[in-house]
Amino acid sequence: MFKNTDFFEAVYGIVRLIPPGKVTTYGAIAQALGSKSGARMVGWAMNASHGLADVPAHRVVNRQGLLTGKMHFNPPDDMQRKLEEEGITVMNDQIQQFEQHFWNPSLAIQIE
């Protein structure tokens, strides 16, 4: 139920705003929220987003562009697979041209 999961919703909202073919980082989302929540919490929120098709967690990676959370997917390869489907090249669980596919969540906040 929706109780104290305010910050979860905030993360979901941003992740849902991530356009196809784009990716972002946990720290970027945390910063978009106001730098209050640690980047770790963002990952924690994603962990709660398991099963939510509205939350493209596969577009969220760490600062290195590494698919750190792919092991939490079902199956884990699905994360890399989806990224490749969007036109993103992934090698060794690492996104190639990560900066090129990087999307700043702050831009979505700016629209608000």
Add this chain to the structure above:
DNA sequence: CTAATGACTCGAT
């Protein structure tokens, strides 16, 4: 209440 963990990030060595 204290302690430990976690899909992270940055700074120092």
Add this chain to the structure above:
DNA sequence: AATCGAGCCATTA
């Protein structure tokens, strides 16, 4: 450049 450690915030035990 690579590796190690500490910081950060929220949840769970």
